[in-house]
Amino acid sequence: MSEQTAAPAAVIEPDAAVPSLPQLPPAPPASSRPPRRILRAVSRWTVAVLVLCGVGAGTAYEITAMERTDVPGLATESDGRWDYPRLSLPALPAGRPRPFNEDNTAEIHYADLRALLLPAPAGATVDKKLAGGWVSTRQFVSEYEEENRSDIAATLRDGGLRHIAARGWTMPDGTSSRVYLLRFNSTGFAQAFLDDRYIGGSAGDPLAGAADADLDESWSGDGKVAGTTAHVFAEAKPFGAAQVRQSYLAAGDTVALIVQSRKGSGGTPRVPFHQTVILQNQLLG
Template identity: 60%
Template sequence: MERTDVPGLTTRSDGRWDYPALSLPALPAGSPRPSNDGNRGEIHHADPRELLLPLPAGATQDKELDGGWVTPERFAEVYEKDKRREVRLALADYAVRHVAARGWTMPDGTSSRVYLLRFNSVGIAERFKDHVLVVGADSGVPLAGSPTLELDPDWASSGLVENTMAYLFAEEKPYDGEQTRLGYVQAGDTVALLTHSRKGGAPGVPFHQSVILQNQLLG
């Protein structure tokens, strides 16, 4: 699949959300894309806020996570209380450059959050993912509320940009009230965290769609 192919934006028959047509932001003159052979650090030169997923049709914007910057302390609140200090210190140690975030709620009650963490190079971003978040075969640092997450059995990883990675997890039944889905994307110098949660179950199709589209924006 080409990175400009936007999956399923013309139909909602399978549960996909109606995102606006996506386009990559313009870069400063002379700045390469992260996948360019001359960009050894795989640096994103675009403003991270312009690389966040836009709101799908019908979404209600979160007043706090409005597509702008958030502090590392705010990002750390995603995780269990006893892990937040560790995450905050690691963000300082790994010299995170920016944290951008957007949140929204859909008419069916699905609550969505997207955070983009930009580091100084692909190597630093990868070490943060591997050694701080400890993402891989399991979901790593527990989220606030400590939902038990397992690898998403329905995730096929199709549609990802070459040389990027995505890790998807889902809370299995029985879950207490609402179900949480969690995804991490690493593309160059940036690590993205995405969550969907909804009482009674968070549908998998729009979550997979959101991960793919965020991956394509970063790739």
Template identity: 60%
Template structure:
């Protein structure tokens, strides 16, 4: 897919058409007055205006057209071709995570089905195939000297499940997405707070000497209910350049990593694209 994808729920099955019913004839009514016609016209115009504004707002949030996203302004901007996305089916009677009926902001869908799929041309990571992974695999994303402390954090605030998917692109960029689901939003928020997500994070990803906020990222809350924190490795980088993002969506915590070996930086546009699409699946 060459355009920024949107995520939309599956449509409901159409109802069966009802048989036509014959109604008795009704006497002709007198024609409406000119005053009534003018009132109808005014209300119709008002409804069209407000309807247009409402639709435009919804599309601005869910479509994320390339002209609205930093760096996604032309066809040749380096975006990856992701498959068409859709939200997974929910168990009967279960609400969406940020609906009025779900004040606890719980994701009821299978966590593995909320993982972003690999884009076209990617080589899948056999160890991160979209299934469950152990905490040790998640901890391997961090420096060896920090893993014991981070492991203790996950003991104190244990995730119910961890799902992950990874792939490598033709330019050598290695992408990994981890989703951690906790028993409540409080646990997911606690992990974010303990990581001290910001310029002086408690634990840095393996291979990154120092990170800083990605100042080009301006869509931290573009998806309702999902907050994101996006970083890039400071120059000069080592054997690879790393971009990473944390997203918090109710009871679910996401880590998204793009890592490109060599002297070139991991491209910003496809990284922002990956974060936006993953957030839409969580929202």
């Protein structure tokens, strides 16, 4: 509101008679109704509060109506899930689609592969050698029995491998996790690698310390991420000093290997392993 310009003061001559002031009309009685502008402001605030309450109630319903199995990142003490950070997909280069977008028929991951790695959960001690960056083929094949490493390396060398990213961590209960993402020149190369080395009714090349692995019959995560495939295995009893769980994920031009193990007769917990597989699959899809 702009300032009003002050009216000039009237000059009264010394000998001039001062006229009497006119009678002012009586003041109107005070109205019990507030001014209209106040009513309008109150009305607007009331509507805003009602809308916010409605949105909050709707959001709460959506979350509370979900089954706990539909929220894989939620940590619960009852079933042993880990407390992972809130996940988000990385930014893409300008004009590039997601791998399973209808405009991406080749199913290529254009995001930085390192940004697609699952982060470590709360309380984990991160492996300094597998801190979320690039790793060598030699590091990857070290996960397998020594007698098969040279053959696996040759398959990767001749099979269109572009690069490998990895992250590893250990939880307070001793559970060790390693996640490897392998990107190939095409979806065909990625699938050929799986077909050649691994998936053929068994876990394929045995991991170090886990000579015998069976399909995990308790796995029920297939179909949660469209366009991807998860193959889940667990070392059969009797296992050695530590039980090994493993999973291969196929997602377009990228293959993931997830390995978890824990020493002791109790084996490696199933629930956090399945949770880890589902979350990593979501990032790749």
